[in-house]
Amino acid sequence: MNMTRLLGDGDPSPVVEFDPAATAPDRRRTDSPFLFVSDHAGRAVPRALGDLGVPPDDWERHIAWDVGVAAMGRMLAERLGSRLIEQAYSRLVIDCNRAPGHPTSIVRESDGTPVPGNHDLTVEHEGARVEEIFHPYHNRIAAELSARRGAGQPVVMVALHSFTPRMNGISRPWHAGVLHNRNPGFGLRVRDLLAAEEGLVIGSNEPYALTDISDYTIPTHAEGRGLAYLELEVRQDLIATEGGQREWAERLARILPQAWEGMGA
Secondary structure, eight states: OOOOOOOOTTSOOSEEEEOHHHHOTTSOOOOOOEEEEETTSOOBOOGGGTTTTOOGGGGGSTTTSOTTHHHHHHHHHHHHTOEEEEEOBOTTTOOTTSOTTSTTTSOSEETTEEOGGGTTOOHHHHHHHIIIIIHHHHHHHHHHHHHHHHTTOOOEEEEEEEEOSEETTEEOOOSEEEEOOSSOHHHHHHHHHHHTSTTOOEEESOSSOOOTTTOSHIIIIIGGGTOEEEEEEEEGGGSSSHHHHHHHHHHHHHHHHHHHHTTTO
């Protein structure tokens, strides 16, 4: 089948990598087991799609990206000397934490906002988003995990997300949530350590539960390989500023190694 080409020469790559050792040649690479991924870090849109018919103010909202996660994730990766793999394109183009064909893979409406540019798509147009945006991102994650396993390196996969304080008119009281399903040991240790922090309300499978239907990245890459993992949701108003991003990066940089050591690493 001839696939409609989506990305042009002026469009960014869907895969963005941040590696502290690569950006600072004089810095020694650590033996960090952590691989950070962020499915909703970016909000780029292929030029061919314009703005998808979505008003400018809505591109600042959670419907377009995970607010604050990109900056927090880079601060965290820097502190732990770990690689971070990000998706550059908006979840309104295609959600890289949903299986292709899932009803919310390419949304027609999100939290009350219509997405006209996602209506009446042909099979070829949907397929172009999968082939040019979704697959390169997940192929890069898979390649990194395979390389680490091949080298005999321990791996802990950490998926970083943020969530809106209100959804469908309902307030969400948690400061952060740990999502878990199969092989939950590491995530549950992180949950308990976060819950022990003064003043924090930590959800367990909140604001939603981790399942094979609701998610794609962790079930496919971590649970499917039997890896230790964490899927973390931080409330977006807590990481909307540089100060909040730094606070959470410092907190997680302290807690994640502690949780890993507690696993007998």
